[in-house]
Amino acid sequence: MVEDDFDRDERPVNVAERLAAEALIVDVDGFEGPLDLLLTLSRTQKVDLRKISVLELARQYLAFVEQAKALRLELAADYLVMAAWLAFLKSRLLLPPDPTEDGPSGEDLAAHLAFQLERLQAMRDCAARLMGRDRLGRDFFARGIPEDVARLRRVTYTATLLDLMQGYARIRTRDEFRPFVMDRDALFTMEQALERMRGLIGFAGTWTDIVSYLPEGFTADPGRRRSATASTFAAALELVKEGRAELRQAEVFAPIELRRRD
Amino acid sequence: MSEVSEEKEQSLFKAPPVAEQERMIEAMLFASAEPLTTRDMAERMPHGSDPAEALVHLRKRYEGRGVRVVKVGDAWAIRTAPDLGYLMSRETIETRKLSRAAIETLAIIAYHQPVTRAEIEEIRGVAVSRGTVDQLLEMEWVRFGRRKMTPGRPVTFVVTQEFLDHFGLESARDLPGLKELRAAGLLDNRPPPGTMPTMGSEDGDEDEGAPGQNELFED
Amino acid sequence: MSEVSEEKEQSLFKAPPVAEQERMIEAMLFASAEPLTTRDMAERMPHGSDPAEALVHLRKRYEGRGVRVVKVGDAWAIRTAPDLGYLMSRETIETRKLSRAAIETLAIIAYHQPVTRAEIEEIRGVAVSRGTVDQLLEMEWVRFGRRKMTPGRPVTFVVTQEFLDHFGLESARDLPGLKELRAAGLLDNRPPPGTMPTMGSEDGDEDEGAPGQNELFED
Numbered sequence: 040m041v042e043d044d045f046d047r048d049e050r051p052v053n054v055a056e057r058l059a060a061e062a063l064i065v066d067v068d069g070f071e072g073p074l075d076l077l078l079t080l081s082r083t084q085k086v087d088l089r090k091i092s093v094l095e096l097a098r099q100y101l102a103f104v105e106q107a108k109a110l111r112l113e114l115a116a117d118y119l120v121m122a123a124w125l126a127f128l129k130s131r132l133l134l135p136p137d138p139t140e141d142g143p144s145g146e147d148l149a150a151h152l153a154f155q156l157e158r159l160q161a162m163r164d165c166a167a168r169l170m171g172r173d174r175l176g177r178d179f180f181a182r183g184i185p186e187d188v189a190r191l192r193r194v195t196y197t198a199t200l201l202d203l204m205q206g207y208a209r210i211r212t213r214d215e216f217r218p219f220v221m222d223r224d225a226l227f228t229m230e231q232a233l234e235r236m237r238g239l240i241g242f243a244g245t246w247t248d249i250v251s252y253l254p255e256g257f258t259a260d261p262g263r264r265r266s267a268t269a270s271t272f273a274a275a276l277e278l279v280k281e282g283r284a285e286l287r288q289a290e291v292f293a294p295i296e297l298r299r300r301d
Numbered sequence: 302m303s304e305v306s307e308e309k310e311q312s313l314f315k316a317p318p319v320a321e322q323e324r325m326i327e328a329m330l331f332a333s334a335e336p337l338t339t340r341d342m343a344e345r346m347p348h349g350s351d352p353a354e355a356l357v358h359l360r361k362r363y364e365g366r367g368v369r370v371v372k373v374g375d376a377w378a379i380r381t382a383p384d385l386g387y388l389m390s391r392e393t394i395e396t397r398k399l400s401r402a403a404i405e406t407l408a409i410i411a412y413h414q415p416v417t418r419a420e421i422e423e424i425r426g427v428a429v430s431r432g433t434v435d436q437l438l439e440m441e442w443v444r445f446g447r448r449k450m451t452p453g454r455p456v457t458f459v460v461t462q463e464f465l466d467h468f469g470l471e472s473a474r475d476l477p478g479l480k481e482l483r484a485a486g487l488l489d490n491r492p493p494p495g496t497m498p499t500m501g502s503e504d505g506d507e508d509e510g511a512p513g514q515n516e517l518f519e520d
Numbered sequence: 521m522s523e524v525s526e527e528k529e530q531s532l533f534k535a536p537p538v539a540e541q542e543r544m545i546e547a548m549l550f551a552s553a554e555p556l557t558t559r560d561m562a563e564r565m566p567h568g569s570d571p572a573e574a575l576v577h578l579r580k581r582y583e584g585r586g587v588r589v590v591k592v593g594d595a596w597a598i599r600t601a602p603d604l605g606y607l608m609s610r611e612t613i614e615t616r617k618l619s620r621a622a623i624e625t626l627a628i629i630a631y632h633q634p635v636t637r638a639e640i641e642e643i644r645g646v647a648v649s650r651g652t653v654d655q656l657l658e659m660e661w662v663r664f665g666r667r668k669m670t671p672g673r674p675v676t677f678v679v680t681q682e683f684l685d686h687f688g689l690e691s692a693r694d695l696p697g698l699k700e701l702r703a704a705g706l707l708d709n710r711p712p713p714g715t716m717p718t719m720g721s722e723d724g725d726e727d728e729g730a731p732g733q734n735e736l737f738e739d
Contacts, residue, residue: 323586324584324585324586324601324604325586325604325607326586327585327586327587328586328587328600328601328604328607328608329586329607329608331550331586331587331598331600332600332608332611333608333610333611334611345607345609345610346607365543366543366546367542367543367544367545367546367547367548367550368546368547368550379550381547381550381551382543382547385543385544385547388544388547388548388551388564388565389547389548389551391563391564
C-alpha cells in the first residue's frame with residue numbers, strides 16, 4: 040500500500056540514465072533550478088541570508104535570464120516561471136500597496152523567498168556535514184568475517200486424540216477402501232422421485248407445476264436441481280402411464296402441470 | 302580523540318605504546334575479511350610496531366570472554382568462544398499435523414498392540430511405508446515390542462509412555478472402544494447415503510473387531 | 521569451561537548471570553555484520569536473559585578500545601573506532617558517488633522526515649527526479665514511511681537503520697545541527713504566502729504537511 044505510490048512500474052529503468060536525463064533539463068549553466076540560481080546570486084550580496092535584499096536579488100535574476108535569452112540558451116520552464124514571479128514580486132515591492140487588492144503583500148512574499156533560500160542553504164550545509172562524518176566502510180568498519188547464524192528448522196509433528204480416533208474409525212468403517220462408485224449424492228433417481236410422487240399425488244387435486252414436487256435440498260444447486268427435475272418429470276410420466284395423474288403444458292417451455300386423476 | 306591523533310603524530314618518530322598497538326590489532330582482526338599474520342598487521346601499523354607483543358596482551362584480554370583471539374594456520378582471527386557456538390544457530394520449531402497415513406498407523410498400533418507390520422497393512426488395506434513407521438519411532442510414540450511367536454518371528458509395534466502422555470491416557474486400554482466411537486458419531490462420520498451398496502457388508506465386521514482387539518491388550 | 525556448562529544447565533531454570541549474558545551478547549555482536557536488536561539477541565539467549573542490562577556492561581568494557589559497541593537506531597553493533605580507520609584501507613568499501621541532488625535530497629529526508637516528495641521539491645525548488653530517490657532507496661538509506669494524512673495521502677520518505685549505521689548515528693535525533701535548525705525555524709513547514717509558484721508536481725500537498733512533520737523524531 041505504501042510503496043506503490045509512484046513509478047513502481049517504471050522502476051527498472053537505469054538510474055544513471057535518469058540522472059543524465061535530469062541533468063539535461065535542470066542544469067542551466069550548472070544550476071539546479073531557479074532557487075539554486077537565486078541562492079548563488081544572493082552570495083554576491085555578501086550578507087546574512089535573513090537580511091538579503093530580495094528586490095536586488097530579483098533584479099539580478101531577471102538580468103541573468105535576459106542574458107541567457109541573449110545567448111540563446113534554452114531555459115527550462117521553471118526558470119521562466121520564476122522570472123515571471125520575480126517580476127511580479129519586484130512590482131509589488133516597488134509600487135505602493137494597492138488597498139483594493141487582496142493576497143499577500145510584497146513583503147510577505149519576499150520574506151518567504153528569503154526563508155526558502157535560507158532553508159535551502161541550511162540543508163546544503165547539513166548535507167555537507169553529514170557527508171563529512173565518519174562513515175561505515177570508510178572510517179569505521181563492521182565485522183570482516185561475520186559468522187552466519189545457522190538456521191536450523193526442526194519440525195515436530197502432533198496429533199490429537201480426536202485425530203487418532205477418527206483415523207481409527209475411518210479404517211474400521213473402510214469407507215476409504217470401498218470400491219469406486221460414482222458419487223451419487225447429487226443425483227435424485229427416478230425411483231426416488233416416483234416413490235415421492237406416489238406419496239404426494241393424492242394431494243394434487245388441482246393443477247400444480249411439477250417443479251413444486253422437487254424434493255427439499257434439490258432446488259438450489261443447479262446440478263441437483265437438474266437431476267431432480269428430470270427424475271420428477273420421468274416419474275410424472277410414469278404416473279400418467281399408470282393412469283393415476285394427468286399432465287398439461289400450455290406451450291413449449293411453459294410450466295408442466297400435474298393433477299391427480301380421480 | 303585528540304590524544305589519539307597526538308599519538309599518531311608521535312608514531313612518525315617512535316612506535317605507538319603497546320596499549321595503542323593492542324587497539325590497532327583488535328580493530329584489524331575485527332574488520333579484516335580474513336585471518337591476519339603478524340606480518341600483515343605490521344605492514345599496516347605505524348613503523349616500529351610489534352604486533353606479536355600486542356597480540357599477547359590482546360589474547361589475554363579476551364580470555365574467558367565471548368570471543369577469543371585464535372591462531373588459524375600462521376594467522377590470527379577473532380572467533381566466537383566454542384561454548385557459545387549454540388548462539389550462532391537459531392532453531393525454529395515448526396509444528397505440523399501428523400499425516401493421515403501416520404495417524405492411521407498409530408491408531409492401529411494403539412488399538413491392536415502388539416501388532417506386526419503385516420497386521421497393520423491388513424487392517425489399513427494398504428502397504429505401510431517405512432517412512433511412516435520410522436516417523437512414529439522417531440517421535441517416540443511407538444517402539445518395538447516383543448517378536449511374535451509366529452513363523453518368521455516378526456517384530457511388533459507398541460505405543461510408548463510418551464504416546465500415552467501426549468494423548469493424556471493412563472493406558473492404551475483407555476482408548477475408546479468401537480461402541481463408544483460409534484456412540485460418539487465417529488464411526489458414522491461419513492454419512493453413508495442410501496445408495497451406497499458397499500456399506501452394509503461392513504457392519505458385522507466392526508463388531509467382530511471388538512473381542513479380538515481386547516485380547517491384544519491383555520498381556 | 522566446566523563451570524560454563526554448569527551455568528548453562530542452571531539456565532534451564534533461571535537466567536544466566538549477567539557476566540555470562542555479557543559474554544553471549546559479545547559473541548553475537550562480534551559475529552554479526554548487521555546491527556542486532558535486543559529482541560534479536562534475547563531470542564537466541566537462554567530464557568529470562570536481559571540483553572539490555574548486559575549491553576550496558578559490555579558497552580562500558582569496550583570504551584576506548586579498538587572496537588566499540590554502538591547503538592544504531594534500536595539495534596546494537598560493534599564497529600571499529602573511527603580513529604583507526606587508516607589501518608583498514610584494505611577493507612574500505614567504495615561507496616557509489618552520489619550526485620549533489622541525491623546528497624541534498626538525502627539530507628532533506630533525514631532532517632525533515634517523514635517528508636513527501638512535494639515537500640522535498642518545495643525545499644530544493646526543483647523537481648526531484650525519480651533516479652535520485654531510486655538511488656537512495658536502492659542504497660537502503662531511505663525507505664517509504666507512513667502516508668501523510670493529507671489530501672491524496674502522499675507517501676513519505678524516512679531514513680533507515682542502514683543510514684544511521686553508515687553515518688554513525690544513534691538515532692535521527694543525533695543528526696548534526698538538528699537542534700539549531702529547529703530553533704531557527706528552518707525545519708518548519710512554512711506555507712508559501714499566496715501565489716508562490718509551486719515547483720513540485722503534487723501541488724497543494726506541501727501546505728498540510730506541518731502536523732505530522734516531526735513524528736519520527738519525537739518517539
